[in-house]
Amino acid sequence: MRLSLSASTRSPSPKLALEGVALHYGAITALDAVSLEVRDREILCLLGPSGSGKSTLLRLVAGIERPAAGRILLEGVEVAGPTRFVEPERRHVGMVFQDYALFPHLTIAENVAFGLRGRSRSEIDGIVAALLDRVNLRRYATNYPHMLSGGERQRVALARALAPRPRVLLMDEPFSSLDGRLRDDIRRHAMALLRDTGTTTVVVTHDPDEAMRIADRIALLHGGRLVECARPDDLYARPLTLAAARIFSELNELCGTCVNGVVHTPLGSFAAPHLEDRTAAKVCIRPHHLRFASNGDGIPAQVMSTTFLGELEHLSLAVANIDMPLSARVLGRTHLRPRDTVYLEVRPEDVVIVPQDDTIQASPQPSIGALQ
């Protein structure tokens, strides 16, 4: 049986749309006017630290929570809004839970068949068998969830959610309870299945690395607000906000002011045509983008400490007129020692300049191993 799970024709309206969605728990604002669109067959990652509202957003789409304001549309049809609310069981949205939420009293096959109703017995059996084949669990069909390993349960949860061919699949931290190599394997297989079936998917994760690997687009949430939504490479290379810039790696952040489209810093002056004049700006340089000039021109910096990390070496550098030491990472071994002087060079295309954002707290002390 074929496992093409979404409509082959592209519909004009987005698969899923949120318009100004908000939700409060008492005095706490969990989500604040979030608007977002997910296209057909797209895999969108909701990325953000814990408490950013990403799981809440997923639960709103599923219909487990009701928005306090705004609208949610599935294939152009409103499922939650000021006057309309469609119960989760009528939304045809699939969900994979962080704890998998397998029904402990049902067998694996019964779990997968749970969402299949109104079909003949043989048809249901066929779908279940095909899905279990696809996730390599057919031999466990009559087993109970507690007899399976974590990774196997994850696959059952995915097969169960996919079985009724949901319009959108929602995954809440689906790989977070797995570790290391197992996680990579499971994730690769799961994403291949989603791509093959053309399933429109929203994945919640707090792991930027994971988001980079699996997402077509990443929607970055912070403090209940949608900060940015962009393709992973754009988000990495050209973030529009400090929050987006910070999420992928440790940053060297230099404060400055945009004057005539240029921000001057002790490491040089950088063009910032996208910023308004006289606004406070942050010039962000990722540690591996601090390069050592070979010919001695560049900005002098004194080595304060070095830490050898195997593949990489981490250096802490002091530069005149910059309060905090800078972090640099280089491949291989430099054999530099404290008090040595190096000359730094920054390529303009490696620099990210974002407006100063007072809502985000000051940069934490750069530390070794902050890169995940």
Added chain:
Amino acid sequence: MAGAGRGLSDPRLWLAASGLIALLAAAPLAAIALTALQGSSEPWQHLIAYVLPTAVRETLLLLAGVGLLTAVVGTGAAWLVTAYDFPGRRLFEWWLLLPLAVPTYIVAYAYLDVLHPVGPVQSLIRAALGIESPRDFRLPDVRSLAGCIVLLGFVLYPYVYVTTRAMFLMQTANAVEAARTLGVRRRAIFLRVALPLARPAVAVGLSLALMEALNDIGASEFLGVRTMTVSIYTTWVTRSDLPGAAQIAVAMLALVLGLVAIERWARRKRRYAQDAQHPRPLTAHRLHGVTAVAALIAVTIPIVLGFVIPAAYLVHAAATRIRFAGLTPSLAGEAVNTLAISLVATMLTVAAGVVVVYALRLRQTPLTAVLARAASLGYAVPGTVVAIGLLPVVTGMDDAINAVFLNMRASPKGLLILGSGAALVYAYAVRFLTVAVGGTEAGFSRVSRSLDDAASTLGASVVRRLWQIHLPLVRPALAAAALLVFVDCMKELPATLLLRPIGFETLATHLYGEAVRGTYEDGAVAALLIVLVGLVPVSLLARLGRTPEAGHVDATTPASRGR
């Protein structure tokens, strides 16, 4: 059932049903409160001056004594059979439940007979000491507050035992092992770790036991203890002062609401505790020699006092009775009546409990929480009071039904509810709904919410979620609640006496009739039947307790995080 209509899938309908149940459960209490308002203040002054001081004092002393005794015996026994292994432990685990099958009034009159100066115990002692007349040597009379406390304590401790043992089984392993690595000696663990951890469960069991003690009328009356319940009864019956009785009842309800608040608080606490950690059974420590014998003796005492002696007495008295007067032929029918009405009442009560708790799960609002509390009030009121309050409610319903029939030009049906035993079922449901609600709530709280969410995103309706996810998963908790309700229904006497239809007798009313006629022995056969029938659910309860099915739900579905 799965194909139920759309209507049942609307959570608002469940909320409405829950509201209706709460309304029905609270109606008799409201009727009593209204009656209390009708009373003049003159009897109230009399009550305050002469009745309430003694009644409140005796009630509080009784509660304190029974509370202390049931707590010590219940938790002690639970700890012994959970933390230690000794010969026969498995058997004792369920034998300790046996006193649940014996109504308090039966225990009271059994002991009255056994311990009377002309009864077997004192006769034996006199014979051993060579004393002729009881005038020369007598033991203290059991007809006292102290006697009442001891008897009730050894019959009611299983309520504490059941809840506490469940807690010990699920909660303590990690904490106990951690404590031991921190240098707490094995003997000190019970007081320093296990008991504080199990405190919420102890409070739950304790409040059930205390409510039983508070509402008891038979044993207190037999033993000459004037509790508030007895005062309500005499104010009503002897002085024909129903408003005055209702006033005492309301005062008592106020006292009890405090207890209920404690129980609620405890249950809330317990849920948090269960979410917090994965249950793992404690490994029992094997006892040998003297310590094993000591443990054996310790767990034997409550069983002997709470079950073996009264049961042996009943067997003896029943045998005497059968030899003397044969079997009363109506007993078989009465046994069937008892079983049937208890069964129907149990099913309805548990179903109502499920509706209330499920509505609470579907919409966790202050309103649903209040409804669940309101539905639980009946346990806090003596059966007599529930019955009196229920009378106008039920006959009001009957009048309404008759009016409908008259409107349809059909002949009226008379007393459809009161005359059919439906009133009795209603009364049982009001009295014991809290047992069903509590048990169901405890079960539901162990089912991770993500299972609800998973089922609903897979298209399962509200009804299908209940039927295919919750009910199968909480079956052990539900069955335990049902068994407790069943035993309670079967033992219930005061409401049964007032509300049963004409010509409908149960084992309890038979026993009461015989007892009123004056001969306790005459009721022995009925009493023995009550105990025997009660043994069936009690042994089922024990089996449920032994298979930790509920634990397996937890293990495979860790509670959802990051809500």
Added chain:
Amino acid sequence: MTRRFATRLLPACLLAFLGSAAVPASAQELNLYTTREPGLIKPLIDAFTKATGIKVRSIFVSAGLAERVTAEGANSPADVLMTVDLGNLLDLVEKQITQPVRSAVLERAIPANLRGPKGEWFTLSLRARVLYADKDLPLSSFTYERLADAAWRGKVCIRAGQHPYNTALIAAYIARYGEARTEAWLRALKANLARTAGGGDREVARDIMGGICDIGVGNSYYVGLMRSGAGGPAQEKWGAAIKVILPTFEGGGTHVNVSGAAVARHSPNRAAAVRFLEYLVSPEAQKIYAEANFEYPVTADAAVHPIIAALGKLKVDSVQLTDIVRHRTTASRLVDKVGFDD
């Protein structure tokens, strides 16, 4: 399995219940609501059914009979209401749930002071509140007043003061001596108690046998029930352990109480109800009262059981029973006031 059970058996059980009930009583039926345990009057009922073909369905409501009949209202199936205490009987009249009955048979059989003036209630049998004493005590006569003598300190057993049998006795004391003297008497009697007031009358006999007390108060018919062996071999011994004295008030007679009955206000089978009452005062029925229940018959011509006759000749106190009943509430309050049952 549970599911099938719930879906199929539950409705079946419910139907069975609803179906079994609410059958309107046929003309050949009679519904008896009684505060007297039906086992005690079963011989009478059986004889009545045998004589008339009318089937009697009875329900024993020890407390709340008036409330239940009141709540049932016009739909009440009750035909005859029966109580073991005159106070309770007059309560029913006061609550207007009885109806007057004119019957020459009843009026001829029952003395005028033992029935309602309009036939709202009728006495069916009497019993005396008598003294049980240790059989070896040198006592041959006794007065209720002497129960309070300091000589009996710690030697008296009695059931709860709030029990109708005792409140009636205390009310009789009030009718004779007034409230203040009664309170003093009651306090002194309380001080004489050997144990907490409570239990039943027969336990007084058992406690005397057990050496807990020397004297006590109980109803006359229990003596017959114990001594005849009707209550089993153990009770026969209790009965043998006591001597029974018919006490009197000083200068008066013995306190008696009645069991009686009335026709319910909404009785659906009124004719059968009247017939039942008339049967109960027939010589045949009065003989059963005397012989099976060891009560004093209400009709003048019927004989008492030999065991009861052996207690001596009953001289009923002259104070009217209806006067005594008026002091019932005061009596009950006094019981509370002196802490009699504490």
